[in-house]
Amino acid sequence: xxxxxxxxxxxxxxxxxxxxxxxxxxxxxxxxxxxxxxxxxxxxxxxxxxxxxxxxxxxxxxxxxxxxxxxxxxxxxxxxxxxxxxxxxxxxxxxxxxxxxxxxxxxxxxxxxxxxxxxxxxxxxxxxxxxxxxxxxxxxxxxxxxxxxxxxxxxxxxxxxxxxxxxxxxxxxxxxxxxxxxxxxxxxxxxxxxxxxxxxxxxxxxxxxxxxxxxxxxxxxxxxxxxxxxxxxxxxxxxxxxxxxxxxxxxxxxxxxxxxxxxxxxxxxxxxxxxxxxxxxxxxxxxxxxxxxxxxxxxxxxxxxxxxxxxxxxxxxxxxxxxxxxxxxxxxxxxxxxxxxxxxxxxxxxxxxxxxxxxxxxxxxxxxxxxxxxxxxxxxxxxxxxxxxxxxxxxxxxxxxxxxxxxxxxxxxxxxxxxxxxxxxxxxxxxxxxxxxxxxxxxxxxxxxxx
Numbered sequence: 001x002x003x004x005x006x007x008x009x010x011x012x013x014x015x016x017x018x019x020x021x022x023x024x025x026x027x028x029x030x031x032x033x034x035x036x037x038x039x040x041x042x043x044x045x046x047x048x049x050x051x052x053x054x055x056x057x058x059x060x061x062x063x064x065x066x067x068x069x070x071x072x073x074x075x076x077x078x079x080x081x082x083x084x085x086x087x088x089x090x091x092x093x094x095x096x097x098x099x100x101x102x103x104x105x106x107x108x109x110x111x112x113x114x115x116x117x118x119x120x121x122x123x124x125x126x127x128x129x130x131x132x133x134x135x136x137x138x139x140x141x142x143x144x145x146x147x148x149x150x151x152x153x154x155x156x157x158x159x160x161x162x163x164x165x166x167x168x169x170x171x172x173x174x175x176x177x178x179x180x181x182x183x184x185x186x187x188x189x190x191x192x193x194x195x196x197x198x199x200x201x202x203x204x205x206x207x208x209x210x211x212x213x214x215x216x217x218x219x220x221x222x223x224x225x226x227x228x229x230x231x232x233x234x235x236x237x238x239x240x241x242x243x244x245x246x247x248x249x250x251x252x253x254x255x256x257x258x259x260x261x262x263x264x265x266x267x268x269x270x271x272x273x274x275x276x277x278x279x280x281x282x283x284x285x286x287x288x289x290x291x292x293x294x295x296x297x298x299x300x301x302x303x304x305x306x307x308x309x310x311x312x313x314x315x316x317x318x319x320x321x322x323x324x325x326x327x328x329x330x331x332x333x334x335x336x337x338x339x340x341x342x343x344x345x346x347x348x349x350x351x352x353x354x355x356x357x358x359x360x361x362x363x364x365x366x367x368x369x370x371x372x373x374x375x376x377x378x379x380x381x382x383x384x385x386x387x388x389x390x391x392x393x394x395x396x397x398x399x400x401x402x403x404x405x406x407x408x409x410x411x412x413x414x415x416x417x418x419x420x421x422x423x424x425x426x427x428x429x430x431x432x433x434x435x436x437x438x439x440x441x442x443x444x445x446x447x448x449x450x451x
Contacts, residue, residue: 036087037443038094045448051086052079083449092433093172095440096179105178112174119173120166127166131155183432184425194417195409201227201416202406214362221357221364223350225415226407233402235355236373239335240342241318241385242392247310251391254303261299264292311387318385318393325382325395332382332397341392355399372396 031046056073059082063071071078100106108116131152132141140151156162205228209216213230220226220233243251268289271277277285321339324331336345344351351357358365358373366389376383376398385393 033448055082055086095437100175116170119170123166183429189420213359217357218364229402231404232359235400237355237397239340239395241314242341243310250306254306257299261296
């Protein structure tokens with residue numbers, strides 16, 4: 001619904017698409033040309049044009065948002081694709097409305113009607129907020145009370161945004177949900193299907209990860225559900241003591257200076273190594289190189305000094321954590337919540353409960369972290385403070401090992417069942433709607449769109 005609301009508000013953008021789809025002769029007469037007909041239900045050329053324009057804008061926004069590129073909405077190929085999708089959607093909607101009436105699903109209860117009105121009002125308020133933030137002038141935004149409401153309403157009227165359209169969309173959603181439930185009511189997934197899918201997933205993960213524990217650990221840390229565990233995986237938790245804000249700024253600034261000086265060194269060296277460069281240019285480049293190397297040496301020293309100072313300023317904090325753990329090993333969880341600055345170890349984070357998965361040679365984590373984690377001998381051991389690339393000290397606890405082999409079937413059975421059921425329900429509903437559309441005998445005059 002929110003997407004529909006947003007598109008409705010932004011339909012003014014279809015002005016960008018005004019050159020599109022359909023060429024008209026007599027505008028008023030041509031707009032009334034019937035393109036789709038099912039029984040006494042008709043969809044005109046104007047309605048198709050509106051649907052095509054909306055689809056073009058949706059495609060435009062999708063490409064811009066997801067791919068960072070803009071599509072040419074005047075391109076015949078793009079228009080043809082939008083037209084195809086729009087007509088398919090219009091035909092499907094005709095059939096669904098008819099099927100709903102046939103089954104009595106269009107007769108809503110008072111509770112359902114109230115729900116639709118509430119959803120529509122919510123969408124309208126969202127549309128108003130979009131209008132206010134994106135389509136009013138600065139002078140209009142400064143208005144208050146009735147004057148502001150009037151300015152927003154004028155824009156809503158300009159864009160053709162009406163509460164009735166939102167109410168119809170909300171009602172259609174409720175009805176469509178009933179149709180979906182009707183279509184998938186007999187869909188089930190058997191235990192044999194679940195077990196077969198489990199076996200397939202185990203085999204696939206074993207092939208992918210058996211000799212690639214590092215990749216497995218990275219996937220596990222990203223929250224991927226995995227069905228086979230290779231050898232050599234251990235779990236660790238950490239308390240991260242980060243640099244003070246001012247120290248982090250100093251380190252970052254010093255690092256930028258190192259980068260800048262390095263670039264100067266490389267640029268000068270490139271000229272020196274260039275056989276086509278003149279002797280004059282090479283002489284100048286040699287002078288620049290000497291100066292840049294001096295600058296780089298100073299920058300590296302400044303970075304080292306800033307980093308050492310940053311660690312010195314958090315050393316007492318790290319030592320205090322280690323002393324507390326030495327005095328009370330059971331205080332780990334309390335200290336994680338109080339002293340830790342790694343969000344990945346905070347309650348509710350993906351790896352907070354089980355800990356990070358690590359193994360020898362993995363490269364998705366700081367090598368200093370991995371080396372310190374793998375150096376711990378026994379479950380329960382805690383590392384000393386370790387300098388890390390995260391800008392602070394790592395204090396790492398070895399909390400356990402993941403057992404090599406397939407994941408326990410019972411632990412994933414319900415998830416697999418749910419995934420399979422949803423997939424099969426989606427497939428069934430899609431196929432059923434396609435059958436309904438095919439059986440509906442919709443008459444279409446797509447050639448009229450070319451006139």
